[in-house]
Amino acid sequence: MGITKTEIFDHHQNELAQFFKILGHPARIAILQYISKQNTCICNDLVEEIGLAQATISQHLKELKSIGLLKGEIEGKSICYCIDVDRWNMLQKSLNSFFNTTKTNCC
Amino acid sequence: MGITKTEIFDHHQNELAQFFKILGHPARIAILQYISKQNTCICNDLVEEIGLAQATISQHLKELKSIGLLKGEIEGKSICYCIDVDRWNMLQKSLNSFFNTTKTNCC
DNA sequence: TTATAATATTGCAATATTACGATAATAAAC
DNA sequence: GTTTATTATCGTAATATTGCAATATTATAA
Numbered sequence: 001m002g003i004t005k006t007e008i009f010d011h012h013q014n015e016l017a018q019f020f021k022i023l024g025h026p027a028r029i030a031i032l033q034y035i036s037k038q039n040t041c042i043c044n045d046l047v048e049e050i051g052l053a054q055a056t057i058s059q060h061l062k063e064l065k066s067i068g069l070l071k072g073e074i075e076g077k078s079i080c081y082c083i084d085v086d087r088w089n090m091l092q093k094s095l096n097s098f099f100n101t102t103k104t105n106c107c
Numbered sequence: 108m109g110i111t112k113t114e115i116f117d118h119h120q121n122e123l124a125q126f127f128k129i130l131g132h133p134a135r136i137a138i139l140q141y142i143s144k145q146n147t148c149i150c151n152d153l154v155e156e157i158g159l160a161q162a163t164i165s166q167h168l169k170e171l172k173s174i175g176l177l178k179g180e181i182e183g184k185s186i187c188y189c190i191d192v193d194r195w196n197m198l199q200k201s202l203n204s205f206f207n208t209t210k211t212n213c214c
Numbered sequence: 215t216t217a218t219a220a221t222a223t224t225g226c227a228a229t230a231t232t233a234c235g236a237t238a239a240t241a242a243a244c
Numbered sequence: 245g246t247t248t249a250t251t252a253t254c255g256t257a258a259t260a261t262t263g264c265a266a267t268a269t270t271a272t273a274a
Contacts, residue, residue, distance in 0.1 A: 003229050004262065008158045009133035013140070021131025025232085026116035026124040029205075033120070036209040043251055051115045053234050058252055060232095078241095078250055085210050092206040098136075099199040102143040103192050110259050111232065132262085150221055160264050165222055167262095185220055185271095 016098055019091055022067050027052060027060050032069070035083055042078040067091075123205055126198055129174050134159060135167050139176070142190055149185040174198075 006014050022028065027050060034049050035041045043061065047054045061081060064070045068087040072079045113121050129135065134157060141156055142148045153164045168188060171177045175194040179186045 004132065004134075005159065006133060009137055013133045013136045017131050017133040017136050019131075020127045020136075024124050024126075024128030024131045025111065026113060026120040027111075027232090029120045029124050029127075030116055032209050036211045044249085052112065052232095054251075055235075055253080056233050062252085083210055088206070088210045092203070095202060095206075096199070099195070099202075102139050103190055103195045104143045134262090151219090159262095161221075162223080162265075163263050169222080 016094065019067055019095065022063050022069075025060070027056075028064055031057070031060055031064065032083065035070070035081060041081045043081065044078065123201065126174055126202070129170050129176075132167070134163075135171055138164070138167055138171065139190065142177070142188060148188045150188065151185065 009017075030050055031046060034046060038045075043054070043057055046057045046061075050057060052060075061070060061072075065072065068084055069091070070081050071084045072081045116124075137157055138153060141153060145152075150161070150164055150168065153168075154161045157164060159167075168177060168179075172179065175191055176198070177188050178191045179188045
């Protein structure tokens with residue numbers, strides 16, 4: 001029927017899939033890469049840098065925030081969005097754990 | 108307008124996003140985990156194990172194959188789908204590279 | 215060749231995602 | 245207060261994804 005049946009999977013599977021899903025868009029990859037290159041980051045820069053409308057960028061930032069990858073701090077009249085390194089490392093560890101425990105094969 | 112603007116991103120960003128995207132569904136996570144537990148894998152087992160219709164499982168398998176994570180070998184009248192460990196390790200390396208080069212922050 | 219069993223494909227309906235223009239909210243500068 | 249600049253939200257249109265029933269394909273068994 002078109003809706004993901006999250007109820008038949010466990011919490012870990014759903015959470016892991018959610019992490020992957022949010023990283024699964026080139027704009028969000030590009031945003032993370034750009035932020036990591038800067039000392040400060042203003043959404044307006046991203047609009048020029050990435051080439052999507054301001055509203056679209058704002059939505060992508062919201063999604064990255066939803067899994068805790070970005071934290072925003074008020075800085076003057078704009079917002080400084082930064083990567084939450086603790087969360088970033090946690091996520092990396094979590095994905096590696098999945099990769100390391102899921103690679104037995106048979107043929 | 109609803110379509111991802113892949114043309115404004117580079118090949119690496121699009122490819123990385125595609126990997127993440129395909130891993131971004133709990134059924135595909137569950138399928139990979141189940142396959143890695145078995146010595147052999149038959150799609151029919153997955154239908155019972157995962158709890159989705161046979162057609163749906165088949166589609167998820169197809170997507171996992173599309174990024175090379177699974178390789179299927181004919182085994183009697185069924186198919187033995189296995190994780191391609193070389194590809195799996197390559198993907199893990201690629202994701203770690205992204206994580207390691209994208210975590211500078213400012214605040 | 216004709217069953218039988220397993221997987222793939224097709225077609226369709228429902229929901230989700232992506233994107234953007236318009237507008238609202240927020241905060242500094244005047 | 246008003247203006248100006250920046251980011252967030254709303255509403256909407258277009259495309260993508262998810263899921264399943266029905267059907268097709270493939271390969272063994274009889």
